[in-house]
Amino acid sequence: MPGREATGLLRQARRQRSTPPMRSPAGAVRIAALVALCASAGCRNLGRVPEHENAVVRGERCLEVRDFDGAKLYFERALQASPRNVRARIGLARTALERGDPQAALAEADRTERECALAQQDRIELLIVRGRACQRLGRPVGLVWAYLHRAYEAGGAETKQRLYKELVRLSGQLPPDAPGLKEFMAAGPPGGAAPWQRIRPRRDWDPAGKSDAGIPMGKPFRITVHHSAHDAFIAGSAARSAAASAEVIRRMHAYHVQNRRWQDIGYHFIIDPRGGIWEGRPLHFQGAHAGAAHNKGNIGICVIGNYDAQGPSTAQVDSLTWLVRRLCAKYDIPSRQIFAHCELKATTCPGRFLKRIVVELRN
Numbered sequence: 001m002p003g004r005e006a007t008g009l010l011r012q013a014r015r016q017r018s019t020p021p022m023r024s025p026a027g028a029v030r031i032a033a034l035v036a037l038c039a040s041a042g043c044r045n046l047g048r049v050p051e052h053e054n055a056v057v058r059g060e061r062c063l064e065v066r067d068f069d070g071a072k073l074y075f076e077r078a079l080q081a082s083p084r085n086v087r088a089r090i091g092l093a094r095t096a097l098e099r100g101d102p103q104a105a106l107a108e109a110d111r112t113e114r115e116c117a118l119a120q121q122d123r124i125e126l127l128i129v130r131g132r133a134c135q136r137l138g139r140p141v142g143l144v145w146a147y148l149h150r151a152y153e154a155g156g157a158e159t160k161q162r163l164y165k166e167l168v169r170l171s172g173q174l175p176p177d178a179p180g181l182k183e184f185m186a187a188g189p190p191g192g193a194a195p196w197q198r199i200r201p202r203r204d205w206d207p208a209g210k211s212d213a214g215i216p217m218g219k220p221f222r223i224t225v226h227h228s229a230h231d232a233f234i235a236g237s238a239a240r241s242a243a244a245s246a247e248v249i250r251r252m253h254a255y256h257v258q259n260r261r262w263q264d265i266g267y268h269f270i271i272d273p274r275g276g277i278w279e280g281r282p283l284h285f286q287g288a289h290a291g292a293a294h295n296k297g298n299i300g301i302c303v304i305g306n307y308d309a310q311g312p313s314t315a316q317v318d319s320l321t322w323l324v325r326r327l328c329a330k331y332d333i334p335s336r337q338i339f340a341h342c343e344l345k346a347t348t349c350p351g352r353f354l355k356r357i358v359v360e361l362r363n
């Protein structure tokens, strides 16, 4: 009888769980010996490192888990033992910054530079502290950029990875002639991948597709940003996966070709709800997105969603900023030539929330 058998097994299992595990005396001795061995190995390890270095490591661990009191305590302990310990000083500056006291962070950075011998990586860490502290103090964005960009330029791969997104975000608020901005955007993200590899090629949504959109683009000299005005349901479905985004782009393409009687999807780039950038109409063809009078030399970017109803996601703003800056750098487009659709034509596109971002990109 399988039923009774199962009940029996269940009862047996419950009994086993409720009885404490048997431990043989020999087993207990082995465990105790192991614990002692580990402890002594640990002691030997700790013994090799000076006490203040241990305090620095502990302080950094506290900082990682945002235990600011613990971090401060350990860094100060390290400095009592070794007053010129650079890592402890920088640790104190970072702790002050993270706990929301940028003024104290700047004071610590000054003191570190005055009193300590700095290695290259220490200088980089201090530039980062200064840049972030200035940002939190509301200092001019050009100054924040100058510190962080210098750290980025001087830093290795790990530093570049850490700072790249932050710099892309800042770039949206900078004038296009800010020092190093053009080169930064032209070089693309760190890590070896060619910058344009971030853009999904057309075959990702249109495997069999061939675009022959007729009018050649020539050299682009302006950019116009749109939204798709999709309702939350469709935009939400596009957010599920890359395959779902591809499906929404295919439907957009079908609508443009079948209903609007255009030769191809109207936009050159589409940004999905997760910030993925997709190639639309090839850039060597003029787009169909801003009206006959304004399509000439005009790169069309469409952000999926309705931005009269909600704000774009951080990922979308990051991607739009990156793409626009990159196109400006590549084709020498001045930032005054960046438009929201509604600035060229009476329309609500790209929605008031996205328009605000476009205006920031231009100014």
Ligand SMILES: [Zn+2]
Pocket: 225, 226, 227, 289, 341, 349, 350
């Ligand atoms: Zn539009």
